[in-house]
Amino acid sequence: MIDSISIVIPSYNESGNINEIYRRTSEVIKKLNIKKYEIIFIENGSKDNSLELLKKINLENKSVKIISLSRNFGFQAAIAAGLQYAENDYVCVMDGDLQDPPEIILQFVEKINQGYDVVYGIRRKRKAAFIMKLFYKLFYAIYSKLSEIDVPKQVGEFCLMNKKVVKSLNSLKEKNLFIRGLRSWVGFKQIGIDYERDKRYSGKTNFSFFGATALALDGFVSFSLLPLRFILITGIVISLLSFLFFLFLFSVKVLHISGIFDFSALQMPKGLTVTNSMLTLSLGLVMFTLGIIGEYVGRIYFEVKNRPNYVINEIIL
Secondary structure, three states: OOOEEEEEEEOOOOOOOOOHHHHHHHHHHHHHOEEEEEEEEEEOOOOOOHHHHHHHHHOOOOOEEEEEOOOOOOOOHHHHHHHHHHOOOEEEEEEEOOOOOOOHHHHHHHHOOOOOOOOEEEEEEEEEOOOHHHHHHHHHHHHHHOOOOOOOOOEEEEEEEEHHHHHHHHHHOOOOHHHHHHHHHHHEEEEEEEEEEEEOOOOOOOHHHHHHHHHHHHHHHHOOOHHHHHHHHHHHHHHHHHHHHHHHHHHEEEEEHHHHOOOOOOOOOOOOHHHHHHHHHHHHHHHHHHHHHHHHHHHHHHHHHHOOOOOOOEEEO
């Protein structure tokens, strides 16, 4: 049985969702009959009146805690902050826009009571634009092939974990965070539950296509060396083909000059068409290669600087 729970909710410009998510989450906690709980809102530098609304709720209920960051450090960093300050035996991570229904926590708890360390949500149905749905499916298809760990498809950060798993995540010192990947990496006994992801309750999404792409790159680079190995294999293949082509041209020239064979009938394409095509292909390949290497080097750069993932402005208990 779960005796205590911390619910971590990142919030950025979610003034239209805060009261509703607090109401629904409180109802879930009542159904669980848990006396010791905390709802931790990570106020991620919002530009609306989110912080004022959260402070008002805190005055009414001291089990609602607020970690106010000095600016918007991103969704992943906000979750990391919440995990660091969660005190109870079980920790639930949930989006602040109500796309992750708080009522699913009841199903999470059932699985936890069966002995699982981590229960995560699997987004079987997603209420989103067709392009975004296609992008997500493409991401998970590629990611499952490239990743060196087994990361379930169609999952996000919505989950319930015991303190053992949370401590393991908190012990990691990575700066380029991809929580769902790290959650799989630490292992333990995990299981997923299917659910239908709702539309935002209020407001516009803060997660742009560019942000989704950046997160996808973090996932690829953080858990796979296959792109670098692809570059190595491609370089070997191209070098081999270039060497064979050189041998062919050299043989044609030598045998033709020696008079052993007459290659006058062998006509190479005239002009610069072949040369330009090869140069364009080579340039594109070089730029692609440098881009992949740059992603890895850039992440090493951020890791070496060892800056914190977030800066806290104030903590309201």
